[in-house]
Amino acid sequence: MSQDWITEAPVSLSAEVIVCGGGPAGLCAAVAAAQEGADTLLIERYGFLGGMATAGLINPFMPYYTGGEQIIEGLFQQIIDRLDAAGGWSHRQDEWARDAFDPEIMKLVAQDMVEEAGVELRLHTMVVDASSDNGHVRQALLGSKSGLEAAEATIFIDTTGDGDLAARAGVPYEQGRPEDGLSQPMTLMFRMTGVDEERMPSREEINRLYDQAKAVGEIDNPRENVLWFYTTRHGDIHFNTTRVVHHDGTSAADLTAAEMEARRQVQQMVNFLTEKVPGFADAYLSTTGTQIGVRESRRILGEYTLTAEDVLGASKFADGIARGCYDIDIHNPSGTGTVIKSLPAGESYDIPYRCLCPRGFDNLLVAGRPISATHQAHSSLRVMPIAAAVGEAAGTAAAMCIAQEQSVTAVDVAKLRERLRRRGANIGGE
Numbered sequence: 001m002s003q004d005w006i007t008e009a010p011v012s013l014s015a016e017v018i019v020c021g022g023g024p025a026g027l028c029a030a031v032a033a034a035q036e037g038a039d040t041l042l043i044e045r046y047g048f049l050g051g052m053a054t055a056g057l058i059n060p061f062m063p064y065y066t067g068g069e070q071i072i073e074g075l076f077q078q079i080i081d082r083l084d085a086a087g088g089w090s091h092r093q094d095e096w097a098r099d100a101f102d103p104e105i106m107k108l109v110a111q112d113m114v115e116e117a118g119v120e121l122r123l124h125t126m127v128v129d130a131s132s133d134n135g136h137v138r139q140a141l142l143g144s145k146s147g148l149e150a151a152e153a154t155i156f157i158d159t160t161g162d163g164d165l166a167a168r169a170g171v172p173y174e175q176g177r178p179e180d181g182l183s184q185p186m187t188l189m190f191r192m193t194g195v196d197e198e199r200m201p202s203r204e205e206i207n208r209l210y211d212q213a214k215a216v217g218e219i220d221n222p223r224e225n226v227l228w229f230y231t232t233r234h235g236d237i238h239f240n241t242t243r244v245v246h247h248d249g250t251s252a253a254d255l256t257a258a259e260m261e262a263r264r265q266v267q268q269m270v271n272f273l274t275e276k277v278p279g280f281a282d283a284y285l286s287t288t289g290t291q292i293g294v295r296e297s298r299r300i301l302g303e304y305t306l307t308a309e310d311v312l313g314a315s316k317f318a319d320g321i322a323r324g325c326y327d328i329d330i331h332n333p334s335g336t337g338t339v340i341k342s343l344p345a346g347e348s349y350d351i352p353y354r355c356l357c358p359r360g361f362d363n364l365l366v367a368g369r370p371i372s373a374t375h376q377a378h379s380s381l382r383v384m385p386i387a388a389a390v391g392e393a394a395g396t397a398a399a400m401c402i403a404q405e406q407s408v409t410a411v412d413v414a415k416l417r418e419r420l421r422r423r424g425a426n427i428g429g430e
C-alpha cells in the first residue's frame with residue numbers, strides 16, 4: 001500500500017519501536033519494549049493513557065485468576081500495585097467490588113510507568129494512515145494539531161484496539177460475527193454519585209423495576225438487565241448498562257450516532273434510577289466515558305487464529321505468550337441477551353505468539369483487542385488484564401527483533417517465553 005501523502009508529510013518522528021495506541025495493551029507494550037532496551041515511541045490520540053480503562057470508563061478488571069492461581073502478573077501486577085499504593089484500588093469485600101480501580105489514578109499510573117521506562121510519548125496524535133510494501137510497514141501517517149506528520153520505525157506495534165494501523169497498512173482482517181458481520185454492542189459507561197448504598201434494593205429488585213420501566217416505554221435500551229458494580233468510593237455506583245447495536249466502531253459516522261443514542265439511554269437510566277430505585281433519590285450523574293466503549297471491531301488475520309474450541313478446551317501452545325481464563329462473553333450484536341460460556345473450573349488457555357503476527361508482514365505486531373481470533377474467542381481475550389499481558393509480550397518481542405535485527409516472524413519463541421518469565425509474567429509451562 002502506498003499513499004500520496006507519503007511524499008508530502010515530513011518525517012518528524014522515528015524510533016526503533018513505535019507503539020500506536022496507549023490502552024492496556026499499548027501501555028504495557030511500550031514499557032516492555034523500552035525496558036528491554038529498544039528506543040520506543042508511544043503515540044496516543046487522547047491527552048492521557050489507559051484506553052478503555054480510562055477513556056472508556058471501563059471497570060473493573062475481569063478475572064485474571066483461576067483455580068487459586070493468578071495467571072496474569074508482570075506489568076499488569078505492577079499496574080495493580082501502583083493503583084493500590086496511590087489509593088486507587090478497591091479493598092471492599094463484596095464480589096461486585098472486586099478488582100475495581102480509580103480511572104483518574106489509572107491515568108497517572110500509566111503515565112508514570114511510561115515515563116520511568118524511558119518511553120518517548122506523543123499524546124493528542126492519531127494514526128490516520130500507513131504505507132507498506134511487500135509486507136513491510138514503511139510509515140505511519142499521524143494527524144494532530146501540528147498537522148500531518150509521518151513516523152518511521154523498525155518495528156511497529158498496533159495497539160489501537162481497532163487495528164487501525166494494520167488495516168491501513170493492508171493487513172487482512174475480519175469484523176463481527178460470521179453470519180452477518182455484526183460486532184458486539186457498544187456501551188457508554190456512566191457513574192452515579194451520592195447513592196445511599198444501604199438503601200439500595202437487591203439486584204433482582206432493581207431488575208424487576210427495570211423490566212417495569214421497559215414495559216411502559218420509559219426505557220427502550222435493548223439490554224436485558226441492569227449491570228452495575230461498586231467502585232473504589234462508597235456512594236459511587238458504576239453502570240455497564242447502555243447498549244447500542246448495529247453500529248461499527250471503525251466508522252466515524254457510526255460512532256457519532258452511537259454516542260448520541262447512548263447518551264439518550266444514559267439519561268433514561270438516570271431518570272429511572274433517581275425516580276424509581278431506592279437509594280438513588282439524591283444521587284446524580286457524575287461522569288460518563290470520554291468515549292463510548294467499543295467491545296469489538298477489526299480482528300486481524302494472523303499466523304494463527306484462536307478459536308472458541310481453543311478457549312473452552314483450555315488449549316496450550318508451544319508459543320504461548322499470555323494466558324486467559326475469562327468466559328466467552330458475547331453481548332448480543334443485534335438486541336437483547338448475552339451468551340456466556342465458561343472454561344472448565346480452574347483452567348486457562350494460552351494465547352500463541354502467532355496471533356500477534358499479521359499474515360505476510362515482517363515488521364508489524366498487533367496486541368490487545370484486535371489480535372487474530374474468531375468472533376467467539378475474541379469475546380474472551382478482549383478483557384483488560386489479557387490485553388495488558390499480550391501487550392507486554394509484543395513489546396518484549398519487538399525489542400528482541402531490534403536486538404537480533406530480525407523480523408517478527410523470526411523471533412525465537414522459546415527465548416521470548418524465557419524472557420517473559422524473567423520479566424515476571426506468568427505464562428504457565430515449566
Ligand SMILES: Cc1cc2nc3c(=O)[nH]c(=O)nc-3n(C[C@H](O)[C@H](O)[C@H](O)COP(=O)(O)OP(=O)(O)OC[C@H]3O[C@@H](n4cnc5c(N)ncnc54)[C@H](O)[C@@H]3O)c2cc1C
Nearest residue numbers: 021023024025045051052062127161293294295368369384
Ligand atoms: C463496554 C465495554 C465493557 C467492558 N468491560 C470490561 C470489564 O468489565 N473488564 C475488563 O477487564 N474488560 C472489559 N472490557 C474490555 C476492555 O476494556 C478492552 O477490550 C481493552 O481495554 C482492550 O485493550 P486495548 O489496549 O487492546 O485497547 P483500548 O483499551 O481500546 O486502547 C486503545 C488505545 O489506542 C488509542 N487509539 C485508538 N485508535 C488510535 C489511533 N488511530 N491513533 C492513536 N491512538 C489510537 C485509544 O485512544 C486507546 O488509548 C470492556 C469493553 C467495553 C467496550
